[in-house]
């Protein structure tokens with residue numbers, strides 16, 4: 001079983017709970033984070049975050065369109081912080097425009 005398959009399994013269990021993952025799962029994800037090697041590197045995600053956030057604010061389908069970015073954001077707290085910061089800014093600006 002490869003890491004990607006394991007992560008998929010965890011993610012599908014998140015979907016069942018519809019809420020915040022518990023500490024055990026988070027701990028497990030941190031372990032996975034330290035061993036994974038085949039995933040998208042942060043550089044690549046960073047390059048796509050703008051597009052991802054814009055898509056998310058605009059049409060709300062960024063996760064479907066860029067599942068690899070979504071997957072990375074779920075696992076990488078650094079990129080996720082960047083994403084959330086950008087999302088915050090973009091949501092505020094798009095609200096002001098309307």
Ligand SMILES: [Zn+2]
Pocket residue numbers: 041042045072076077078079080
């Ligand atoms: Zn990252």
